[in-house]
Amino acid sequence: MSEVFVGIDLGGTNIKIGLFDSQVKLISKTAVATEADMGPEVVIDKMAQTVEELLTGEGMSARDITAIGIGTPGPAKYSEGIIIKSTNMPKFKNVPICRMLNEKLGAPVVFDNDANVACWGEYAVGAGKGVKNMVFFTLGTGIGGGIINNGELVHGCDENAAELGHIIIYPDGRECNCGQRGCVEAYASADSTARRAQEALEAGSESSLKKVLDQTGTITSKDVYEHLAAGDKLAREITDGTAKALAITCINMLHVTEPKRIVFAGGMIAAGDVLLNRIQDFFDEHIWTLKAEPVEICFATLGEDAGIIGAAALAQHAHQQGKLK
Amino acid sequence: MSEVFVGIDLGGTNIKIGLFDSQVKLISKTAVATEADMGPEVVIDKMAQTVEELLTGEGMSARDITAIGIGTPGPAKYSEGIIIKSTNMPKFKNVPICRMLNEKLGAPVVFDNDANVACWGEYAVGAGKGVKNMVFFTLGTGIGGGIINNGELVHGCDENAAELGHIIIYPDGRECNCGQRGCVEAYASADSTARRAQEALEAGSESSLKKVLDQTGTITSKDVYEHLAAGDKLAREITDGTAKALAITCINMLHVTEPKRIVFAGGMIAAGDVLLNRIQDFFDEHIWTLKAEPVEICFATLGEDAGIIGAAALAQHAHQQGKLK
Numbered sequence: 348m349s350e351v352f353v354g355i356d357l358g359g360t361n362i363k364i365g366l367f368d369s370q371v372k373l374i375s376k377t378a379v380a381t382e383a384d385m386g387p388e389v390v391i392d393k394m395a396q397t398v399e400e401l402l403t404g405e406g407m408s409a410r411d412i413t414a415i416g417i418g419t420p421g422p423a424k425y426s427e428g429i430i431i432k433s434t435n436m437p438k439f440k441n442v443p444i445c446r447m448l449n450e451k452l453g454a455p456v457v458f459d460n461d462a463n464v465a466c467w468g469e470y471a472v473g474a475g476k477g478v479k480n481m482v483f484f485t486l487g488t489g490i491g492g493g494i495i496n497n498g499e500l501v502h503g504c505d506e507n508a509a510e511l512g513h514i515i516i517y518p519d520g521r522e523c524n525c526g527q528r529g530c531v532e533a534y535a536s537a538d539s540t541a542r543r544a545q546e547a548l549e550a551g552s553e554s555s556l557k558k559v560l561d562q563t564g565t566i567t568s569k570d571v572y573e574h575l576a577a578g579d580k581l582a583r584e585i586t587d588g589t590a591k592a593l594a595i596t597c598i599n600m601l602h603v604t605e606p607k608r609i610v611f612a613g614g615m616i617a618a619g620d621v622l623l624n625r626i627q628d629f630f631d632e633h634i635w636t637l638k639a640e641p642v643e644i645c646f647a648t649l650g651e652d653a654g655i656i657g658a659a660a661l662a663q664h665a666h667q668q669g670k671l672k
Numbered sequence: 673m674s675e676v677f678v679g680i681d682l683g684g685t686n687i688k689i690g691l692f693d694s695q696v697k698l699i700s701k702t703a704v705a706t707e708a709d710m711g712p713e714v715v716i717d718k719m720a721q722t723v724e725e726l727l728t729g730e731g732m733s734a735r736d737i738t739a740i741g742i743g744t745p746g747p748a749k750y751s752e753g754i755i756i757k758s759t760n761m762p763k764f765k766n767v768p769i770c771r772m773l774n775e776k777l778g779a780p781v782v783f784d785n786d787a788n789v790a791c792w793g794e795y796a797v798g799a800g801k802g803v804k805n806m807v808f809f810t811l812g813t814g815i816g817g818g819i820i821n822n823g824e825l826v827h828g829c830d831e832n833a834a835e836l837g838h839i840i841i842y843p844d845g846r847e848c849n850c851g852q853r854g855c856v857e858a859y860a861s862a863d864s865t866a867r868r869a870q871e872a873l874e875a876g877s878e879s880s881l882k883k884v885l886d887q888t889g890t891i892t893s894k895d896v897y898e899h900l901a902a903g904d905k906l907a908r909e910i911t912d913g914t915a916k917a918l919a920i921t922c923i924n925m926l927h928v929t930e931p932k933r934i935v936f937a938g939g940m941i942a943a944g945d946v947l948l949n950r951i952q953d954f955f956d957e958h959i960w961t962l963k964a965e966p967v968e969i970c971f972a973t974l975g976e977d978a979g980i981i982g983a984a985a986l987a988q989h990a991h992q993q994g995k996l997k
Contacts, residue, residue, distance in 0.1 A: 478829065479829065480828055480829040494928070494929070496821060496826055496828075497826075497827070501821055501822075501929055502822070502930075503805055503821075503929055503930020503931070504803065504804065504805040504930050504931060504932035505930060505932075505965055506930075507930050508927075508928065508929050508930035509927075509928065509930075510927040510930075511927065511928065513927045513960060514924045514927055514928065515841070515920050515923055515924055515958065516840070516841070516843060517842075517843070518841060518842070518916070518920050518958065523960075525960040525962055526960045526961045526962070527923070527958060527959065527960045528958070591843070595840050595843050598840055598852070599839045599840055599924065600928070602833075602834075602835040602836065602838045602839055603819070603833065603834065603836065603839065603925070603928050603929070604819075604826055604828055604833050604928070604929070605827075605828020605829050605830060605831075605832050605833035605834075605835075606828070606829060607829035607830075633840065633843065633852060633853070634852065635838060635848075635850040635851045635852045636851045637850055637851070640830055
């Protein structure tokens with residue numbers, strides 16, 4: 348086999364690993380528990396061993412690897428290959444993960460944050476295929492982001508660009524986990540969507556969601572979309588609040604980096620067309636009329652494997668660009 | 673002389689032209705009336721003739737030109753060198769300005785919109801010197817913008833990126849000239865700043881500005897800053913509205929492309945520190961606390977020659993990068 352890329356998605360709970368061919372098609376994959384409390388030496392050792400096992404299963408060895416890509420949440424000095432610290436992996440402090448993995452497997456390693464990696468995956472082989480300018484949002488507990496400008500990820504002066512969840516759309520609005528007020532994340536993440544519904548119920552709004560809150564003590568964004576499908580009025584209002592916040596953010600991104608396509612990923616896209624259509628409605632309502640060519644707004648297509656696919660695709664890109672050390 | 677760059681700022685009223693050396697230092701400059709109603713052939717002919725006169729005055733000829741840069745407002749296909757149409761020059765429709773000027777002067781021509789050109793000038797030899805990531809705003813009748821990412825201008829999928837005046841910061845807020853509501857331009861351009869003051873006076877606000885309105889029938893942003901300096905309360909409120917809108921926009925840009933420096937230019941920066949300090953105050957008040965390294969917010973330094981300096985600097989950059997045709 349001419350080229351083999353390894354994609355690694357390092358999370359606090361699991362490490363997902365995939366082997367990919369020269370076209371970033373999956374050859375095989377696996378997942379192992381991170382066991383982050385064992386410390387970086389043990390975790391990275393296990394990571395390397397798992398890669399070798401996958402390779403052995405395909406009749407290959409570490410010598411066949413063209414390049415390895417890894418994604419993990421920050422803060423990190425990605426370009427230097429160092430995890431500075433990690434919320435989910437407290438023992439990971441100033442870990443030179445790229446060098447350590449390179450020493451074990453012998454192949455060059457590229458490294459970026461999890462949102463950028465997923466963004467690159469969609470760009471290279473998913474919903475962003477065929478464009479050169481893309482914006483990417485992950486709608487989960489928070490809202491993460493990624494930006495492709497002219498075929499390259501935008502990293503910013505200190506590798507903290509594309510923190511798109513913290514674009515302020517309602518100055519002095521709802522408090523965000525980041526300490527700011529009015530961030531899009533404070534309205535439109537899965538958590539914020541659920542929280543706004545719960546607050547409305549607690550303030551006395553009538554809704555079929557009241558029963559869920561009474562029975563379970565909490566509301567999830569999934570509950571909101573289920574009750575929306577059943578015709579609940581509050582669920583509709585909450586969804587509209589989410590969709591409008593995302594639409595305004597899309598408009599702002601159009602005016603900043605002018606993407607050809609905007610891709611939403613993350614748990615909340617399970618809501619389906621009912622969410623996507625409302626984002627498009629609010630976008631059409633609030634956008635200027637000056638630009639002829641409309642931006643395409645769509646959902647991600649890579650699903651749960653986005654992390655390993657994106658990491659492998661990033662490794663492939665670095666290889667193609669001759670950027671590997 | 674080894675390298676000579678020509679910078680041209682094509683406006684509806686005047687054409688400004690400058691000759692620059694290899695370091696983008698001004699050798700000589702001039703300005704002539706555009707007389708746009710004579711049509712593109714005549715205007716571009718005059719442009720070329722004026723360049724040749726400037727060169728003759730320095731003992732040079734068109735053969736000495738290394739490259740020419742031009743800036744003009746859009747809409748245009750900048751990368752193809754074509755002015756599609758122009759509000760201020762109605763006879764300019766689908767004008768291949770780069771090819772026409774190249775045929776007359778023999779040197780390669782680079783072309784971009786006026787805001788990008790001014791942004792590049794500040795980046796290359798002005799307030800942005802020394803950084804690789806910068807955001808630029810012009811505060812005039814409207815608000816224009818430019819973005820430098822990793823040492824290059826961001827153009828977007830259709831060359832309409834960095835329309836930073838149309839970032840929405842107050843959804844459903846004040847109407848903007850572009851048809852959207854709540855754009856930063858609708859609050860913080862020189863015109864909007866003046867208009868908000870005038871509206872407040874017409875609504876009965878007490879202010880020393882009332883006398884200006886009564887006497888002249890209108891308010892300018894200059895009036896606002898003069899009365900602010902004299903301690904007027906309404907002028908302070910209006911300035912705070914402008915500064916807060918700009919600060920929120922700076923925060924949003926920090927989270928999108930993560931510039932190291934944000935540069936404000938345009939007529940309104942004549943207001944001086946009283947405006948800059950308030951932008952910084954609101955920025956500090958609304959920004960998250962997660963990022964250690966602060967972005968620098970400052971005013972442009974190139975003044976009225978920004979257009980010709982930027983155009984020449986863009987030509988120099990294209991020359992250095994080997995991008996000239």
